[in-house]
Amino acid sequence: MTGTPPSPAVAVENVEKRFGATVALAGISFEAAAGELFGFVGPDGAGKTTLFRILATLLVPDAGRARVLGRDVVAQMWALRPRIGYMPGRFSLYPDLSVVENLRFFASVFGTTVERERARIAPIYSQLEAFEDRRAAALSGGMKQKLALCCALVHRPEILFLDEPTTGVDAVSRREFWDLLGDLKGSGMTIVVSTPYMDEANRCDRVALMQRGRLLATDAPQRIAASYGRPLVAVRTADRYRALL
Numbered sequence: 620m621t622g623t624p625p626s627p628a629v630a631v632e633n634v635e636k637r638f639g640a641t642v643a644l645a646g647i648s649f650e651a652a653a654g655e656l657f658g659f660v661g662p663d664g665a666g667k668t669t670l671f672r673i674l675a676t677l678l679v680p681d682a683g684r685a686r687v688l689g690r691d692v693v694a695q696m697w698a699l700r701p702r703i704g705y706m707p708g709r710f711s712l713y714p715d716l717s718v719v720e721n722l723r724f725f726a727s728v729f730g731t732t733v734e735r736e737r738a739r740i741a742p743i744y745s746q747l748e749a750f751e752d753r754r755a756a757a758l759s760g761g762m763k764q765k766l767a768l769c770c771a772l773v774h775r776p777e778i779l780f781l782d783e784p785t786t787g788v789d790a791v792s793r794r795e796f797w798d799l800l801g802d803l804k805g806s807g808m809t810i811v812v813s814t815p816y817m818d819e820a821n822r823c824d825r826v827a828l829m830q831r832g833r834l835l836a837t838d839a840p841q842r843i844a845a846s847y848g849r850p851l852v853a854v855r856t857a858d859r860y861r862a863l864l
Contacts, residue, residue: 626689628653628778628809634683636669643669645832651811656804659813660820661829667813671782675705701729704776708783710763714756718747718766721755729774740769743799761792781812797822
């Protein structure tokens with residue numbers, strides 16, 4: 620006898636969002652399973668940040684429906700927020716507070732303490748302890764991202780939304796950060812992450828390619844790459860528009 624299939628951790632149906640005449644999301648639909656490391660890949664302006672802000676209950680869609688952990692992101696946002704960890708693309712912690720002061724503040728927002736949750740964040744915080752009295756503004760890019768991840772985890776969320784968490788970070792710190800995500804996934808955490816880097820996308824269970832507010836494909840990264848039938852090449856240039864001529 621077949622049981623009922625588990626509900627997806629994230630279910631998005633025909634979500635649309637406009638900002639004036641600009642279409643940010645044009646009918647996005649996808650599902651992410653519980654325990655999955657699900658990635659979004661796309662250039663700036665693809666709509667990734669808008670989608671993540673909707674999933675994190677910070678922005679209301681114009682049309683469509685999004686559910687996270689079985690709850691509607693609009694109608695049930697207050698019940699949902701304590702169960703979500705969100706890390707925006709830009710560093711958004713308090714630069715004048717120290718590492719430990721930032722952690723204590725975010726823990727207090729959710730009615731807990733750093734001491735109570737130390738075991739949860741220990742694998743990441745152990746790399747920050749030597750700098751716990753340093754102002755957040757004085758941290759390196761990689762350390763800032765690790766602090767932001769600690770703050771997103773300190774209240775024991777069930778799902779993480781990470782919007783381009785390693786943009787502007789050096790290659791070694793990027794690899795260390797994704798190693799941490801792999802450990803979190805191994806513990807059962809559901810992670811939805813966006814990235815502009817294909818090498819990072821290859822570490823996801825599945826990825827969705829985004830372009831101009833639309834999903835072009837959703838599959839395992841290896842299958843998406845294979846479907847093109849020819850090598851994918853990354854090109855860096857000072858003038859991307861001239862390079863296309």
